[in-house]
Amino acid sequence: xxxSQALSGLRAAATNLxxxxxxxxxxxxxxxxxxRAQFADxxxxxxVGLGTRVAGIFQDFSEGNLESTGRNMDLAISGKGFxxxxxxxxxxxxxxxxxxxxxxxxxxxxxxxxxxxxxxNAELGGQPQVLQVPSTAMAAxxxxxxxxxxxxxxxxxxxxxxxxxxTNPDTYSYANSITMYDSLGNPHPSTMYFTKTxxxxxxxxxxxxxxxxxxxxxxxxxxxxxxxxxTAMDSFTLTPGAGAAPMDIGLDLSGxxxxxxxxxxxxIAQDGYVSGSLMQVSVDENGGVIGTYSNEQKVTLGxxxxxxxxxxxxxxxxxGNGWAETQESGIAILSRxxxxxxxxxxxxxxxxxxxxxxxxxxxxxxxxxxYQANAQSIKSQDEALQTTxxxx
Numbered sequence: 001x002x003x004s005q006a007l008s009g010l011r012a013a014a015t016n017l018x019x020x021x022x023x024x025x026x027x028x029x030x031x032x033x034x035x036r037a038q039f040a041d042x043x044x045x046x047x048v049g050l051g052t053r054v055a056g057i058f059q060d061f062s063e064g065n066l067e068s069t070g071r072n073m074d075l076a077i078s079g080k081g082f083x084x085x086x087x088x089x090x091x092x093x094x095x096x097x098x099x100x101x102x103x104x105x106x107x108x109x110x111x112x113x114x115x116x117x118x119x120x121n122a123e124l125g126g127q128p129q130v131l132q133v134p135s136t137a138m139a140a141x142x143x144x145x146x147x148x149x150x151x152x153x154x155x156x157x158x159x160x161x162x163x164x165x166x167t168n169p170d171t172y173s174y175a176n177s178i179t180m181y182d183s184l185g186n187p188h189p190s191t192m193y194f195t196k197t198x199x200x201x202x203x204x205x206x207x208x209x210x211x212x213x214x215x216x217x218x219x220x221x222x223x224x225x226x227x228x229x230x231t232a233m234d235s236f237t238l239t240p241g242a243g244a245a246p247m248d249i250g251l252d253l254s255g256x257x258x259x260x261x262x263x264x265x266x267x268i269a270q271d272g273y274v275s276g277s278l279m280q281v282s283v284d285e286n287g288g289v290i291g292t293y294s295n296e297q298k299v300t301l302g303x304x305x306x307x308x309x310x311x312x313x314x315x316x317x318x319x320g321n322g323w324a325e326t327q328e329s330g331i332a333i334l335s336r337x338x339x340x341x342x343x344x345x346x347x348x349x350x351x352x353x354x355x356x357x358x359x360x361x362x363x364x365x366x367x368x369x370x371y372q373a374n375a376q377s378i379k380s381q382d383e384a385l386q387t388t389x390x391x392x
Contacts, residue, residue, distance in 0.1 A: 003381055008051030009374035012039050015054050016367040023355045024364075031096030031321055032353040034060045034360075061312045064095075064354040066346060072282045073099045073107070076351040079343020081306035084332070085113035085322065086130055092322035093307050093315070093332070095351055101281060105133040107289070111320040117287065117304040118336070128305040128334060131289060133281055138293045140185025142247060143272030146178065149255040151264045152194060152202060154225060161197040166207055171195070173202070174263045180208070181272030182244035190238075192251075200258065206236040206249060213237055217251060221258040230254070273297055285344040287337040306342045307332040 019037045026032040040055040066076050075097030077083070082093035092113060099115060102108050107115040116128040156173045165171045174194040179187050193205040204217040213236035220229040234250040255267070276295030283289055287304035309315060314328030325332055338344040 003378060005051040006374045006377035006381060008042065008053060009377065010371060012037075012052045012054055013367055013371035013374055017364065017371065019057060020360055020364045020367055023360050024357065026321075027353050027355040027357055027360070029096070029321055029353050030098050030350045031064070031094060032355065033062075033064075033095070034353070034355045036060060058313055059315070059317075060354060062354050064352045066349050067352050068349050070348050072280070072347055073101065074348055074350050075099060075283055075304075076346045076349040077306065077337070077343045078346050081308050081337065081342045082323070083109075084116045084128060084305050084307045084334070085109060086116050087111065087113035090318075090324075091116075091332075092318045092320070092324055094320075094322040096321045097345075098350060101133055105135055107131050107133065109320070111322075113320070113322070115304065117289070117302050120289075120300045120302050131302045131304070133278070133289070133291065133301055135278075137278075138276045138295065138297060138299065140181060140183065140275040141271065141273050142183040142245065143180035143249055143270045144247075145250045145252065146180070146192075146270045147252045147254075147267070148176075148178075148192075148265065148269070149267040150176070150194075150253065150257075151261060151266070152196070152219075152256065152258045153263050154258045154260045156196045156263075158196050158198060161195075161203065164193065164195055164203070164205060166191070166193065166205075166210070166212060172205075176265055176268075178268060178270060180247065180249065180270055181274060182240040182247055184242070184244045185274035186240065186242065186244060187274070188238075188240060188247075194263075202258075204233065204251065204253070206238070206251070208238045208240065208247075211238050211240075213249075219253065219256065225258040225260075227254065227256050227258075283345055283347045285338060285346065287345055303336050304345065305334050306337055307334050308341060309333065 016037045019035050023034045035057050037057055038055045039052050042050040042053050077095060082095060083097060085092050085094060096109060099107050099109060114130045117131045118128060163171050172193045172195045176192045178190055180190045181187055188208045190208045195203040197203050200221040202219040204219060206213045215232060215236050217233040218231040219227060222228050230253060236249045238247040240247060273295045276293030276297055278291050279294050280292040281289060288300045289302045291299045291301045309332060310330040311328060314326050315323035316326045318324040335342050
C-alpha cells in the first residue's frame, strides 16, 4: 500500500491553508500583495503518480484600491513602481506609502526604513540617496529683480531731463511704492519714479527713502504706445547698511504701455523674502518633496525615486511588507514618478491590500476539503492494509 500520495496531498493542502491564512491576516495592510500556492504532480516514470508537490508561492502584484486619508505623508502609486527604502545598508521595495518624518528629518515607514530619492539640487538619474528634510530655517533672500507692468499716460506733460528731485513732486511724473528686502531679510519700503522726458521716452529711478540709486533707466515707446526698448534697467544699486550687503536690483517692465489713459499698475512682483521656518511638507504627483515655509516660500527639498523590475515574480519577500531584489527579478529600474513606465504619486491616499476576502474564504473552504479528502485517503489505505493483514 502507498501512503505517499495522500501524505504529499496533506502537505500541499496544509501549505495552501497557510498561504490563504496569511492573505486573510494581511487583508488590511496597506500595499500588501496576496499570494497563491501553485502545485505540480510527482510522476518520476512510475505507473501511478507519486502525489503532488508545491511548485512555488507566487505573488499577485495587481494594484489594490486607492483610499483617501487626507494625510499629506500618506502616498499611493497610481500605476507601476515601488517605493525604495534603505535600512542598515539593505535596500527593500514596497507599495506601502504610509510615511512619517522622524526626529532627524528622515522620511521613514513604520519599520523605520528610510525613503530614498534625489536631492533637491541633484540631477535625476544618479544613485538615489536617503531623503532628509532640513531642520534649519530658510535664509533670507535679497531682492535682485523686480517685474512690473504699467500704463504710463501718454498725455503726461514733458519734464526736463536730469531735473529729478525726489522731495519735489514737480520734477517727476509718477511714483509707485514697493517693498524690497536686503540680504538679512530686512524689509525696505522703496519707490520707483517715472519721469516723462520726451514724447515717447521716460526715465526710471529707484529709491529707498532718501537713498536714491545713482543709475537712471530709460523706457522708449513706439507710436502705438508699445514698449520697444528698456535701457540701463538691469542694475540699480542701493545701500541698506546695518550689516546688510549692498543691493543690486534689476527692473523688467516688459508689457508696459503708453496709452492715453490714467497711470495704472497692473502687475508688480519682486524676488526677495525674509527668513522662514518650515511649516509643512507635502509631495506632488511627480514625487517632489515640497517644503512650505513661514515666509510663504515653497522649496523642492528632494524627489522621490521609484523602482520597477523586469520580473516582479522574481522579487523575494523581505518582511515588513517589502521585497528584495534577486537575480530572478533583475536589477531595479529607477526613475521618478510620472516618467515612462512609472505611475504618478497621489498624496493623502494609500493603496489598500489587493486581497479579495470573498475569494480567500472560498479558497479556504476548498483547501479544507482537499485536506479532509487526503486524510480520508490515508484512512482508506489504512483500512485496506488492515484487511490484507487479517487474511489467513
